[in-house]
Amino acid sequence: MGQYVAPLRDMQFVLHELLKVEDEFKQLPAHAEIDRDIINQVLEEGGKFASEVLFPLNHSGDREGCHLDKETHKVKTPAGFEAAYKQYVEAGWPALSCDPEYGGQGLPIVVNNCFYEMLNSANQAWTMYPGLSHGAYECIHEHGTPEQKALYLPKLVSGEWTGTMCLTEPHCGTDLGMLRSKAEPQADGTYKISGGKIFISAGEHEMSQNIVHLVLARLPDAPSGTKGISLFIVPKFIPNADGSLGKRNPIFCGAIEEKMGIHGNSTCQMNLDNATGWLIGEPNKGLNAMFVMMNAARLGVGMQSLGLTEVAYQNALVYAKDRLQMRSLSGPKAPDKPADPIIVHPDVRRMLLTAKAFAEAGRAFSSYIALQIDRELNHPDELVRKDAADEVALLTPIIKAFLTDNGWIATSEAMQVYGGHGFISEWGMEQYVRDARINMIYEGTNTIQSLDLLGRKILMDNGAKLRKFGDKVKAFVEANGTDEKMSEFITPLGDIGDKVGKLTMEIGMKAFQNPDEVGAAAVPYLRVVGHMVFAYFFAQMAKIALEKEASGDNFYKAKLATARFYFARLLPETAMLIRQARSGASNLMALEADLF
Structure with missing residues (x-):
């Protein structure tokens, strides 16, 4: 039922040749002793766990799904999930990048990030159980009291307990200022919390001893809107001072969402009926505290789709090499067979290279961010x-x-490689498409991310952060502009860098007159900037590949071919996107709502 092989060679290329992480770690006292051998050993073992333990559970977990006992409110995860989690904990994987003060191994985030790419390739639904715990860990680590840290962090680090984030309510998704959950202060310093939350990933399961829910709710005197939201720790079982489990807290799963994908993850409706909670951070400042978890989750969701891109590509490639259909337009390539393998056809190669390019650039980009x-x-x-x-x-x-x-694009293209078989569940490809679709909605829809990028991260500081990144792009262009071999990469990189600057200024000027211009331009604008980032990393990777091409290592030959494909076939999408972004708000807002 398909296959997954951890892309260790490309990960090692990104970490050691592109980012030179060993040199970077020497400047970071906490990681100064981490070397290439340690990194490679960790990733090799991580790859084995992903491919040998998690991947075999992916298809069966999707078919079986999770089951809720409405009488007991207990959720049973698919067969094998709990045993796999036990292996994960016993091997120490939850502690990989956590603080040694609380039992962590203290390895760099960039190493943990690569590990999570492999987990997501192997089984996204399973990976979301421990994945959310990292966000809870980081939030408590950043904002918890010393007592909260001492009580909760060692258990989250060990994996004995897992975590969730309880934000969304039935009447409000992204607009958290509308949430209604209430927190009533008690004489002993705790709070009684009531309300309902929906879409809570890993909200209830049997895989860990306890679940630490981070819940947004309002205090009685809270101001309206987002300025009146507080954050609370609401454990499934109330822990005793020594960390042992006390009584069951009344936060229960009322239903499991019937979803399009990630069936192996229990996406729950959670009901709180005077559940006991503890304030984390300051009153009415809960959203600020939760952003620590949300930003970690946003990186994590990106890694989910990167993982799916890689595994979908791998399986489509195997199929394309094996499946015989028609003859090549330029003459038979397998004359001893009744037809040629479909990988000889140009458009099949386009689909495969699209997924391959998105995987390789995404890996370089996400590793760079983790290093930052x-x-x-x-x-x-x-x-x-x-x-x-x-x-x-x-x-x-x-x-x-x-x-x-x-x-979403890459998994769809990979499924298309299979033709009609791509829609048949036994091949596994349609699951990747279904699973990938939710990631565009998680942790703030991609429209919200686009508004955040353009409105808050760029226009709010007059483009200062963007210019700093743009200076890195310009420096690379200037340093390599006279190298003839690099011209096919440097010229388009410099061009897209200039266009991003001009487009940003144009949208900013329009926004002064009409704020809707930001909303109208944001989504295509983010893709334009995303392509600038990908072009920057592909140009750097191409430079390394050109320098090492003479070694005869086919890895560098393939890297160059992929970079050339990206610049020739994928980067040109920006021409259309720029025209869309510049077209303004009027073509969207002119039609009155009742005329739709």
Whole structure:
């Protein structure tokens, strides 16, 4: 039932040849001892766990789904999920990049990020159970009291407990200012929390001993809107001071959402009936605290789609090499067979190369962002930390939206390679398409990410963060502009960099007159900037491949061919996107609502 092989060679290329992480780690005291061998060993073992333990459960988990016992409110995950999680915990994987003070292994985020790509390729639905725990860990680590950290973090780090984020309510999704859940303060310093939450991934299951829910709710005197939201820790079982489990807290799963994809993950409706909670962070500042978790989740959702892009590509490639259909237009390529394998056909190659290019650029981009997070958290120079934080803030919406858009495109193209068999569940490809579609909605829809990028991250600071990243692009263009071999990459990279600058200025000027111009331009604008980022990384990768092409290693030959395909076939999408972004709001807003 399909296959998955961890793309270790490309991960090693990105980490060691493109990003030179070993040199970077030497500047970070917490990671100064981490070398190439350690990184490679971790990823090799991670790849084995993903391909040997998780991947065999992906298809069966999708078919079986999760089951709720409405009498007990208990959820049973698909067969094999709980045993796989036990293996995951026993091997120490939850602790990989966590703080050693709480039992973590303290490895860099960039290594953990590569590990999670492999987990998502193997089984996205399963990976969401431990994946959400990382967000809960980071939020409590950043905003929790010393007592909360001591109680919750060791259990989250060990994997004994898992976490969720409980934001959405039936009447409000992204507009969290409308949420109605209430938190009543108690004399002992706790709160009684009541309300209903929906779409809570991994909200109830039997895989861990306890589930730590992070819940947004309103205090009685809270101001309206987002300025009146507080964040609370609401555990499934109330822990005793020594970390042992006490009584069951009245936060229950009322139903499991019947979804298009990720059937192996229990997406729950959660009901809180005077559940006991503890305030985390300051009153009415809950959204600020939750953003720590949401930003981690946005990177995580990008990795979900990157993982699906890779596994869909791998399986479509195997099929294209095996499936015989028709003859090549330029003459038989397998004359000893009744037809040629479909990989000889140009459009099949276009579909495969689209997925391959999106996977390789997405891997380089996401690894770079994860490395910037490591620098933000660990570099001794405050200015370096600030620059890294600015870059992470700027590019996080692109990681989430561009990678998930591309994942949808890539899985669809990979399914198309199979023809009619792509729609048959036994081949596994239609599951990747279904699973990929949800990622464009998770953690703020891609439209919300686009508005965040253009409105908050760029126009709000008059483009300062974007210019800093643009300066890196310009520096690379200038440094390589006289290299004839690089001209096919440098010329279009410099061109898209200039166009992004001009487009940003034009939209900014229009927005002063009419704020709807931002909403009208945001989605195509994000894809344009996303392509600029991909072009920047593909140009760097092409430079390395050109330098090492003479080695005879076919890896570099393939990397060059993929880069050339990207610049010739995918980057030109920006011409259409720029025209869309420039077309303005009037063509969208002129038609009155009752005339639709």
